[in-house]
Amino acid sequence: xxxxxxxxxxxxxxxxxxxxxxxxxxxxxxxxxxxxxxxxxxxxxxxxxxxxxxxxxxxxxxxxxxxxxxxxxxxxxxxxxxxxxxxxxxxxxxxxxxxxxxxxxxxxxxxxxxxxxxxxxxxxxxxxxxxxxxxxxxxxxxxxxxxxxxxxxxxxxxxxxxxxxxxxxxxxxxxxxxxxxxxxxxxxxxxxxxxxxxxxxxxxxxxxxxxxxxxxxxxxxxxxxxxxxx
Numbered sequence: 001x002x003x004x005x006x007x008x009x010x011x012x013x014x015x016x017x018x019x020x021x022x023x024x025x026x027x028x029x030x031x032x033x034x035x036x037x038x039x040x041x042x043x044x045x046x047x048x049x050x051x052x053x054x055x056x057x058x059x060x061x062x063x064x065x066x067x068x069x070x071x072x073x074x075x076x077x078x079x080x081x082x083x084x085x086x087x088x089x090x091x092x093x094x095x096x097x098x099x100x101x102x103x104x105x106x107x108x109x110x111x112x113x114x115x116x117x118x119x120x121x122x123x124x125x126x127x128x129x130x131x132x133x134x135x136x137x138x139x140x141x142x143x144x145x146x147x148x149x150x151x152x153x154x155x156x157x158x159x160x161x162x163x164x165x166x167x168x169x170x171x172x173x174x175x176x177x178x179x180x181x182x183x184x185x186x187x188x189x190x191x192x193x194x195x196x197x198x199x200x201x202x203x204x205x206x207x208x209x210x211x212x213x214x215x216x217x218x219x220x221x222x223x224x225x226x227x228x229x230x
Contacts (some may be wrong), residue, residue: 003108011074017053018078021046021049022082022089024046025089026042026093027089027092031110032095032100033096033103033104034095034100035091035097035099036099041125042175043110051114054075054079055183059185068125072124072129073124073132075186076120076133076136079117083136083139086104087142087143092179098152102149102164103150105144108144108147109149109172110172113172113175117136118137119188120133123187133209
């Protein structure tokens with residue numbers, strides 16, 4: 001009982017940064033979610049900051065705790081807090097375009113690729129740990145369903161342009177593979193080596209450049225339209 005209380009208190013303290021970060025992303029970050037183009041960086045910086053924060057927590061609990069299951073349960077619980085914070089704060093955004101949903105979807109998909117809850121299962125012996133994995137998985141599926149991320153990337157979905165869907169897939173492949181060393185402390189699922197477009201990890205590094213160029217082109221197009229209006 002005492003161990004559970006201490007564990008809950010520790011997680012609550014660590015969750016403060018997670019919740020405040022995601023609150024800022026949706027409430028006061030100034031990001032336009034009713035947008036027509038993806039962020040120029042593909043995946044925004046806050047995602048990497050959250051994941052690196054969990055790396056630091058992982059290092060801390062490995063120095064403090066000897067119980068392997070508890071170490072992993074802490075990370076899984078914080079992953080739950082990430083998804084729960086998304087679900088809570090996303091409701092505060094009044095207008096989210098399809099591309100805005102795609103932007104959020106890319107970021108939660110990358111988080112799930114790095115910290116796939118099911119990858120923890122072979123390393124857990126306590127039933128409680130397995131239950132926490134189920135909770136994390138359910139939260140992720142709920143979030144993905146609310147965004148309609150999988151449906152947006154479906155080939156039959158004509159609401160998102162085909163080249164944008166392929167760029168998203170290429171970006172996710174590149175990001176997962178290129179950060180595998182950075183996040184090697186976490187159990188990993190099977191990492192994709194190529195996307196539906198056939199892009200390999202070597203080609204994937206060009207994806208962010210393409211997204212940035214597309215965003216710039218969109219901006220130039222708008223500026224041209226404003227000049228014509230004058």
